Structures are given as structure tokens and as C-alpha cells.
Amino acid sequence: HTFYIARCSSSSLASCRIRCRPHTRELRSATTPTTTTMKARIRLLLSTAVLLRPHTSCAEQTNGEEPLPSASSVPLDDEYDDLPHRHLAHDRQQLLPVRGSSGEEHWNEFMRDVREPRKNREPVHVDYMGQHPFERTTQSLDNSQNDERRTQRNPGTAYNDASRYRPMRVQFDTHLLDALSSAYPSHVSYVRNVLLPSLRNFWAETLSIVPARRIEVPLSGNRAKCAQEVKSLSGFDLDHFLQYDVSQGARSISNIGTDGNVHMNAEGNSLVYNNQDLVVIVLPVQGTALCPELSSDDAADTTSQLQTLAFATNCQHDQLDRPTVGYTGICFGPMDPTDRTTKTHKRRLLTIAHEFTHILGMNSYDFPFFYDHATGRPRTKRDDWNRPPETQVLCVDGTRQAVMTADKGTIRPVTTANGYIAYEIVTETVRNVVRNQFDCQRMDIGGRLENQPTGDTDCFGSHWDHRLFNNEFMTAVYTGSTQYVTSLTLALLEDSGWYVPNYEVAQNSPFALGAGCDFLEDPCIQSGKVPIWADGTFCKSAGNLGCTPDKHLVAYCDISKWDGNLPSGYQYFDDPAVGGGLQQMDFCPAFTTIFRFEVGDDVRVLDCTDPELNGSWVQKKDEVFGSGS
Numbered sequence: 066h067t068f069y070i071a072r073c074s075s076s077s078l079a080s081c082r083i084r085c086r087p088h089t090r091e092l093r094s095a096t097t098p099t100t101t102t103m104k105a106r107i108r109l110l111l112s113t114a115v116l117l118r119p120h121t122s123c124a125e126q127t128n129g130e131e132p133l134p135s136a137s138s139v140p141l142d143d144e145y146d147d148l149p150h151r152h153l154a155h156d157r158q159q160l161l162p163v164r165g166s167s168g169e170e171h172w173n174e175f176m177r178d179v180r181e182p183r184k185n186r187e188p189v190h191v192d193y194m195g196q197h198p199f200e201r202t203t204q205s206l207d208n209s210q211n212d213e214r215r216t217q218r219n220p221g222t223a224y225n226d227a228s229r230y231r232p233m234r235v236q237f238d239t240h241l242l243d244a245l246s247s248a249y250p251s252h253v254s255y256v257r258n259v260l261l262p263s264l265r266n267f268w269a270e271t272l273s274i275v276p277a278r279r280i281e282v283p284l285s286g287n288r289a290k291c292a293q294e295v296k297s298l299s300g301f302d303l304d305h306f307l308q309y310d311v312s313q314g315a316r317s318i319s320n321i322g323t324d325g326n327v328h329m330n331a332e333g334n335s336l337v338y339n340n341q342d343l344v345v346i347v348l349p350v351q352g353t354a355l356c357p358e359l360s361s362d363d364a365a366d367t368t369s370q371l372q373t374l375a376f377a378t379n380c381q382h383d384q385l386d387r388p389t390v391g392y393t394g395i396c397f398g399p400m401d402p403t404d405r406t407t408k409t410h411k412r413r414l415l416t417i418a419h420e421f422t423h424i425l426g427m428n429s430y431d432f433p434f435f436y437d438h439a440t441g442r443p444r445t446k447r448d449d450w451n452r453p454p455e456t457q458v459l460c461v462d463g464t465r466q467a468v469m470t471a472d473k474g475t476i477r478p479v480t481t482a483n484g485y486i487a488y489e490i491v492t493e494t495v496r497n498v499v500r501n502q503f504d505c506q507r508m509d510i511g512g513r514l515e516n517q518p519t520g521d522t523d524c525f526g527s528h529w530d531h532r533l534f535n536n537e538f539m540t541a542v543y544t545g546s547t548q549y550v551t552s553l554t555l556a557l558l559e560d561s562g563w564y565v566p567n568y569e570v571a572q573n574s575p576f577a578l579g580a581g582c583d584f585l586e587d588p589c590i591q592s593g594k595v596p597i598w599a600d601g602t603f604c605k606s607a608g609n610l611g612c613t614p615d616k617h618l619v620a621y622c623d624i625s626k627w628d629g630n631l632p633s634g635y636q637y638f639d640d641p642a643v644g645g646g647l648q649q650m651d652f653c654p655a656f657t658t659i660f661r662f663e664v665g666d667d668v669r670v671l672d673c674t675d676p677e678l679n680g681s682w683v684q685k686k687d688e689v690f691g692s693g694s
Contacts, residue, residue: 234341239256241348270567274564377393393417437562461485495556512556532589533585547614555568607624623646
């Protein structure tokens with residue numbers, strides 16, 4: 066999560082700046098309103114939202130809280146000059162209030178320039194012991210192959226033989242964290258013994274898979290993409306810090322896994338993870354360009370710290386194109402390992418789970434490799450080298466690129482209500498979930514992907530669209546409201562053909578639940594007004610109070626004035642520079658918790674369950690704050 070913190074030097078808003086570490090960028094101040102009875106009592110504490118970069122960039126405030134500097138008082142209705150001002154980039158493709166952290170920039174450069182493209186990776190065979198319904202194995206007729214098996218497609222087998230599937234086993238390989246165990250003992254311990262085990266248990270409950278006998282990770286040669294990328298990011302070879310258990314055998318490794326389930330192969334050129342279905346290598350990146358240490362000045366200025374918490378991607382796949390190995394970096398700077406409250410732990414867990422889902426396959430570059438779980442065949446036709454077709458397409462950033470393209474039964478281009486290109490996942494289970502979420506039974510709707518670019522290599526989008534799915538945990542933006550692991554993401558993973566999800570884990574998102582087809586198809590603001598179907602979700606006045614979708618927090622309308630005209634499709638008001646405060650929301654003004662309120666000496670969101678708000682100035686007549694509210 067990338068936090069953008071707005072900071073004002075005085076309550077008069079004489080100057081207001083967006084301050085980001087390590088960069089500082091201007092946020093032009095609004096004209097001070099002249100009259101309102103609330104001005105003497107309220108100072109709105111304004112920040113822009115949290116931005117989740119593709120398979121990357123998740124951050125939180127260092128002290129576990131979210132301290133936001135003071136800004137202004139409430140703008141008057143319909144006085145556009147009094148609205149909070151935001152910086153508008155020069156083109157639609159980069160409508161971000163500010164850029165991200167230096168760690169995020171390095172990650173994007175790595176993904177663009179260093180990481181091996183999916184299309185160039187060779188598969189590394191996984192032995193499913195003859196149990197995978199998508200393949201059948203025959204003894205090779207080539208004597209030179211000895212006991213090697215070759216995989217053939219079996220179009221006559223459906224995947225719904227539940228007896229073949231078991232809870233997914235994830236091996237978090239943390240042995241490289243030994244490089245940081247002396248400098249950060251409590252952080253390493255927390256990640257190893259608390260955070261990652263919780264994540265492993267979550268995915269074991271959520272997804273089932275055909276069990277693999279072992280996963281091999283090459284350390285050298287053409288197939289050693291993971292090892293090469295790990296070295297590029299961390300500076301360490303994958304065989305650094307290995308410890309061997311001689312009691313188990315000369316090549317059994319004692320500081321990965323348990324009971325000797327990891328060993329070096331006989332040739333000494335591959336790590337072998339036995340009885341695991343997915344390997345995630347945890348990188349020691351604290352202190353690198355991806356997770357830079359804070360300077361003394363930065364450390365003292367806790368309100369303006371902008372740091373990356375985590376990033377992740379996959380780097381190896383098997384003969385059925387399923388990602389089998391990935392890596393993640395977890396930064397220690399924004400993490401207080403002593404803060405293990407339920408709320409903090411859940412927020413961190415969902416952050417890492419978001420990144421983990423990209424490893425599993427929710428990426429633009431993985432969609433063309435999906436399988437049809439009913440037939441066992443690739444959804445997209447392949448050439449003789451098992452590659453999907455590469456075509457020239459219009460990407461969501463407005464450029465035309467030659468990319469591997471999924472079949473139209475997997476993903477299709479659409480034109481949004483605002484007139485811009487977007488892509489939708491149109492696989493059967495995803496479509497059913499979307500229809501039920503919005504109570505819109507049209508046959509041509511799908512799961513809309515985010516069309517505000519979140520990375521240079523992301524042509525179609527790798528997150529759900531924030532305008533439609535808002536607080537789903539795989540949207541690109543986190544705004545402070547409750548996040549939900551919904552059936553939508555589980556349906557995508559099911560339709561990849563690689564997983565069988567447990568839908569009992571899924572949560573229903575209240576955002577736009579049952580809102581109807583209009584919510585999908587029409588602009589959020591029409592003739593300057595909020596349509597009936599959007600009442601309570603979108604808004605048109607900075608004086609409007611509302612609720613977050615989970616009905617737990619009092620929220621404020623985030624209508625703002627940008628320092629330039631919005632793109633024509635997002636101009637909802639007479640003033641073309643006025644719109645919502647978040648571009649991923651298609652600039653729709655919405656109720657959000659980006660505002661904070663001063664209550665006594667504290668800065669708070671208005672949480673309905675917070676009993677300390679009873680009797681304060683924010684309490685209206687007949688309101689009751691508390692656990693039963």
C-alpha cells in the first residue's frame with residue numbers, strides 16, 4: 066500500500082503540500098472558505114488513498130497508526146474553489162496525485178527491464194504421480210530419457226474429480242533471511258513464525274490442488290530464472306546460507322522446511338522441495354533500493370513516511386503452465402513486530418495475501434495460459450512451442466503493444482460508460498459471480514479489470530476495477546474500509562484451471578450489492594446529480610456525510626478540485642477540474658475515509674463501534690457509538 070500524506074502548515078491552508086519520502090511534490094492549496102459554523106470546530110485531515118501497485122508496493126505507517134497532518138475546514142456546497150485541490154498529471158495514463166516510493170519505482174523498473182517475460186520461460190516439470198486430470202503420462206520410448214516421462218493432454222477428463230484434490234501446501238523458503246537475522250531479529254522472527262504461517266494456513270483452507278511429489282528449482286542453466294531474479298533483487302545466490310543436516314543425508318537442508326523435505330539434488334544444481342505444491346522464496350531486501358533505510362530526518366518525520374511493505378511475482382511454471390515458484394520481498398521499515406493486535410495482523414495478512422494472489426496467477430501475463438477446468442485443455446490455443454498468440458492490442462494506458470493475448474472466452478475488451486478502453490474476465494464462474502453481486506443477469510457482463518494503469522508492463526490490468534468492486538482485496542486501492550476476500554477472486558483462480566476453491570471462505574462484499582445493471586453501465590454522476598441507483602455510494606457535495614460500504618465508519622464525500630481539467634469522459638460537473646479524489650474510482654466522488662476528524666487531542670476516523678466518541682462533538686442526536694452499533 067502506498068500512502069500519500071497531505072500536510073498543511075496551518076489551519077488557514079496558506080500552504081498545503083503532499084509530502085512523500087523520498088520525494089516531495091506540490092499539492093496546491095484551496096482558497097479558504099469564508100463562512101461556515103463548522104469551520105471553528107472541524108479540521109479535516111486529508112490524505113489521498115492507498116495505492117496497491119501490481120504485484121507490489123504495500124505500505125503502512127511505521128507506528129501502526131495512520132497519523133494524518135491537519136488540513137482545512139469543510140468546503141461549502143457547490144463552491145468549487147473551496148474544494149480540496151489535487152495535482153493532475155499530464156496525461157490520462159498517469160493520473161496519480163503523486164508518484165510512489167523509491168522502492169516502488171525500482172520494482173517497476175525490475176519488472177520492465179530485468180524480470181524474464183512469461184513467454185520466454187521454459188517449464189520445469191512437476192511430477193503429479195499420474196493423478197492430474199489434465200495429463201496422462203506414458204513411459205518414454207526414447208531410451209536416452211531413461212525414466213523421464215512426457216506429458217500429453219487428456220481432453221476426455223474433467224477436473225471435477227474432487228478425490229484428486231488436496232489442500233494446497235505452500236513452502237515459504239526463508240533461509241535467505243538469515244542475512245538479516247542479526248540486524249533485525251524480531252522482524253525475522255515475526256515474519257517466519259507469525260505472518261507467513263498465518264498466510265500458509267489461510268491458503269490451505271482456501272484452495273485445493275492436485276498434490277505434487279516435488280518441485281525442483283534450478284540454480285543454473287536456462288531454466289534458472291528464479292535463481293537469477295533472486296540474485297538480481299537481493300544480491301544473494303539462492304544457495305547462500307544453506308545449512309546441511311548430515312544426520313539426514315549429505316544433501317538434506319536443515320534450515321528450509323521440516324523433516325528434511327528439502328535437499329540439494331545429486332548434481333548440486335537444483336533445490337528440491339518434496340511434498341510441496343508451491344514454493345515462495347522470501348527475499349532479504351531490507352536496506353536495498355527496494356526497501357531503503359530511513360534517514361534520521363525521515364525517521365523523525367513519522368507523518369510523512371512512504372514505504373513499501375511487500376512485493377511479489379511468480380518466476381517458474383510447470384508443464385500445465387501453473388505457477389509453481391515465486392518470490393516476495395517484505396520490508397521491515399514500516400512494520401512494528403511488537404504490534405500484533407488482531408486489526409494490525411489482519412491488515413498485514415491481507416496485504417501479503419494480495420501479493421500472494423499475483424504469484425498464483427492474477428496477472429495480465431498469466432491470463433493467456435489459463436486452462437478450461439471442464440475440458441482440461443488450454444483456454445487459448447497454443448503454437449508448436451506451447452505459446453499463446455502474440456497480437457497488437459490497445460492497452461489500458463492508451464498505447465498499442467504486441468503482447469500474448471488470451472482467447473476472447475477468457476478476456477475481452479469493452480468500452481466503459483466514460484468512453485475508455487477496459488478489459489473484462491469473461492470466464493464462466495467469474496461471470497456468474499458478477500451477475501449475482503450486482504443482480505444483473507445480462508449474459509455479456511464480466512469481471513472488469515482496473516483500467517487506470519498500475520505498471521508499465523500491465524496491458525490489460527491485474528486488479529479488479531475499483532469503481533465496481535471497491536473493497537475487494539484484489540482491487541488496486543485500499544481506502545481504509547474493510548477489505549473482503551470475495552467469490553470473485555476465488556472464481557478467477559478456479560477458472561484458471563489450476564485450483565479448486567473453498568467458497569465457504571469467501572465473504573460477500575456489501576459494495577454495490579444488488580445495485581443492478583445501471584451501476585455497471587452508466588456514469589456515476591449524471592447532469593451533475595447522483596442517480597437513484599448510486600445513492601449512498603456516490604455523492605456531489607463536500608458537505609455530504611455517508612458511510613463506508615461495511616457500515617462501520619462515518620465517511621465523507623471526497624469531491625475535489627484538481628489543478629487541471631479532468632479527461633473529458635470524467636468531467637461530471639460544470640467545472641471540468643472537479644471530480645472525485647481518486648482516479649481508480651474513475652474520478653467518481655464517493656464516500657471515503659480519506660478524511661479524519663479531530664476529537665480532543667486525537668485524530669480519528671469515525672468508527673461506529675468506538676464508544677469514546679459518545680459525548681464528543683461529532684455525535685449527532687440519537688446516535689450511539691459502541692460495539693453494538
